[in-house]
Every structure is written in C-alpha cells, then in structure tokens.
Amino acid sequence: MDHLTSRRAFARYVAASPLLAALGASACEERKDEDEIAEEAREHPGTLGEPDQELGELVTKAEDALDVFDMRVTAERTLPPAHYGYIATGVDGDVTLRANRTGFARWDIRDKRLAGIEKVDMSTSILGTRMETPIIISPTGSQRAFHPDGELATARAAKSQKHLMMLSTVTTTSVEDVTEARGEPVWYQLYATSKWEVTEKLLRRAEAAGCPVVVYTVDLPVPSNRITLSRFIKRDRRDCTQCHAKTDAYGSRNTSFSRKPMFDGLNMTNADFDIPLHDWEFVERLKAATKMKVMVKGITTAEDAQRCLSHGADGIVVSNHGGRAAESGRATIDCLPEIARVVRKQVPVILDSGIRRGTDVFKALALGADAVGIGRPYLWGLGAFGQPGVERVLAVLRAELRTVMALSGTRTIADVGAASVIRNT
Numbered sequence: 001m002d003h004l005t006s007r008r009a010f011a012r013y014v015a016a017s018p019l020l021a022a023l024g025a026s027a028c029e030e031r032k033d034e035d036e037i038a039e040e041a042r043e044h045p046g047t048l049g050e051p052d053q054e055l056g057e058l059v060t061k062a063e064d065a066l067d068v069f070d071m072r073v074t075a076e077r078t079l080p081p082a083h084y085g086y087i088a089t090g091v092d093g094d095v096t097l098r099a100n101r102t103g104f105a106r107w108d109i110r111d112k113r114l115a116g117i118e119k120v121d122m123s124t125s126i127l128g129t130r131m132e133t134p135i136i137i138s139p140t141g142s143q144r145a146f147h148p149d150g151e152l153a154t155a156r157a158a159k160s161q162k163h164l165m166m167l168s169t170v171t172t173t174s175v176e177d178v179t180e181a182r183g184e185p186v187w188y189q190l191y192a193t194s195k196w197e198v199t200e201k202l203l204r205r206a207e208a209a210g211c212p213v214v215v216y217t218v219d220l221p222v223p224s225n226r227i228t229l230s231r232f233i234k235r236d237r238r239d240c241t242q243c244h245a246k247t248d249a250y251g252s253r254n255t256s257f258s259r260k261p262m263f264d265g266l267n268m269t270n271a272d273f274d275i276p277l278h279d280w281e282f283v284e285r286l287k288a289a290t291k292m293k294v295m296v297k298g299i300t301t302a303e304d305a306q307r308c309l310s311h312g313a314d315g316i317v318v319s320n321h322g323g324r325a326a327e328s329g330r331a332t333i334d335c336l337p338e339i340a341r342v343v344r345k346q347v348p349v350i351l352d353s354g355i356r357r358g359t360d361v362f363k364a365l366a367l368g369a370d371a372v373g374i375g376r377p378y379l380w381g382l383g384a385f386g387q388p389g390v391e392r393v394l395a396v397l398r399a400e401l402r403t404v405m406a407l408s409g410t411r412t413i414a415d416v417g418a419a420s421v422i423r424n425t
C-alpha cells in the first residue's frame, strides 16, 4: 500500500507525530482501528527479527492474547512505526537484546513430581513493600506515546492485578497522578542530571508522593546508538517535528524536558542527562539526601554489585536496560549468578531484561533474584489495548509462573532455588 494514497494513512500523515526523546501527549491520537489493523496484518503477515517460536499472532481483544508475543504483534500493527520502533529497539546490532532471550534458553527447569502442593503462594516482600507476585513493572518513559492513557493505564492495571510499579523520571504523567491511579505508592526511578538541585527536587517530590524506594539508573551515562529505532523512523511517513525535535539514532535526551511533568517548575538550564562523570560517591550522596531506600539499576557484574554494597545501596537491579544501553552481548540471566554470589542475600536483587514467560521468571528466581521486572511486554499490551492489554500481560505471566512453580514442587518463592534449574550447555 502506498501510504500517501491511502485515506487513513493520509489522515495519520496530517495528524503526524513520532516520538523519541521528546515523545508527548498527542503522540498516539491516530491509533489504528480494528479494520486497519486487520488490513495491515493481511498486507504484512511477517514480523521483524524475532525467533520463530516467539512470533505471536494478531489479536483483536486483549483476552485473546495467549502469550506476550501476541501483544507484541498487535502493538506493532497498532502503533505508528516510529513509536513501535522506540519500544523494539536495542543498540548497534541488537546483539544484547537478542542475548537477553537466548540466555534463558541455556537453563532448563528441573521438575518435581508428587510434591503435594495444593496452592502456590507467589507473594514476597522487598524493602518493606509487600507484593502478591515477584513480577514488577519496570520503569519506562513516555508511555503516552503508546496509548493516550499512558502511565495511568499502566497504574490502573498494576492496581487491578496487584503488581508493584516503578515510575520513570521521564514519565508523561506526574508521580502524584500515577500514585493516585495505582492506589498505593510506586517506586520512583531516577535519572540524575548534571545539576544536583534538579535531583534534589525530584527526590523531594517522589518522597512527598509517598514513594518508599528510589531506583537510580546508572547504565545510560551517554546516549546509546539505537539503529533499529532509526530504521523504524524511516518507515514512518509522518512529520515527527510537529510533536518533537528531529533526532538521530543517538536521540536528543535533553530536548524533552518541556513534555515531562516531573520537570515542571524546575530550572533545567544546563541540566544534562549525559553524565559520564558520575561515580560511586553519587550513591552515597543520594543515600544522605533522601529517606527513601536507594536501589541501583543497571548492574551486570560482581565487581559493580560489590561497589553497590560498599557504597550503601539498599538493593540492586540486574539490568542492561533491555539491551538498550551498552552492546555488551551479555544476557542479564548470565550476569545474575556472579552477582548473587557476592551479594549473598545482604540486599534484594531484582532482574530485568528479556523476561517474556513465567519460566523466565522462575529461572531468574532460581539463580538468585528476589523478583523480576518487565519492560516491553507490558508496553506491548499498553500499545495494543491500553489498560486491558497491560492487565492481560500481567495475568498471563502470573498464570505461567504459577504453573511452573507447581510443576517444580515449589510452593513459595523461597522454595525456588539452585536445585530448581540446570544449565544445559
């Protein structure tokens, strides 16, 4: 189909938007309707760059999604290419992005028969936050680019499904409104800028909103090279500059403040997100500056985990930003054992990047994580259907985890341990 001769595509072109660093409120006003999605599915039956068993199928109702990959296909067909590309992208050749998936395949699960488990209990508690399930919503920015309700839809889904939500600094909805929609405090993710006054004000605002934990992300001190995103942007026929600044694969993170409510009222002159000079003293500074617990997100080695402990971090998120930061080629599930060995349960460890099934959650718990985070899966649900899509993703992952726990003879999260998995290579 020629985009510019199609009535709908022309309307989309005129409405225009794409995203990126400065994604904003009007970003997804031109979502496709069901007929359009079905038409596009007929025209483009294939999907991009995913292993065969993870292709998924287009669905027209959230409850029809059999796994998170059905949501991915549906989100791809629903969202403007540049906005879907922002979710999909890794960096450079997307090697780390793919490694996050293949890493899980190197571990098998050891079944346990006749374990006499009547009811699986998935509840756990981390840094004083009680959770019904160890599946946490990892922080992702700019959610109104994927659905008009953005972070509110995610928070409402987190409430109805009883999951902990982490909220990004670059949220398109304020921490106060998200907390109200969630019905309980969220954990606040911090991108520190080069200006300490800005960081301090963000901390005060998160504290005032009741956040008990700040999650300090350390894996993006410089912009990353998001080539897949650039390729998707090239497919998008709309004029992105109507909504945000033109950008390249490296993004332009410093142009986005005006669209991000957490920066309202702050003097952002000379506040730079690119802060290669930050060091471990900054963790201590954060600890001294807030009454919130401080977790460090983006740790992938035992040495850095040890530094987290030495500098007083209250917890660690083993993460490579879903393969969107460094192109290390290393899956987080492969990083976890060495980190668990040095942490020795002194502080909680959460793992994200590549979690797509209940079996992945189980493997992470077995290898030393106390909980896991998901990023893209709930964004696919959000892009495809809004709140019901996020709810379905959470429900599917929970059901899958419950099943694998029962089949492995693990009644509680504490029962999932080293004996639950075995390396197959």
Ligand SMILES: Cc1cc2nc3c(=O)[nH]c(=O)nc-3n(C[C@H](O)[C@H](O)[C@H](O)COP(=O)(O)O)c2cc1C
Pocket (backbone or CB within 6 Å): 086, 087, 088, 100, 138, 139, 140, 141, 168, 169, 170, 189, 217, 297, 319, 320, 321, 322, 323, 324, 352, 353, 354, 355, 373, 374, 375, 376, 377, 379
């Ligand atoms: C579209 C998108 C936006 C993200 N925004 C943020 C962010 O603002 N802050 C942050 O710490 N991590 C961010 N992340 C990384 C996630 O928190 C998480 O580490 C990652 O998505 C997990 O990998 P997965 O997508 O494979 O589940 C983002 C990820 C995606 C896909």
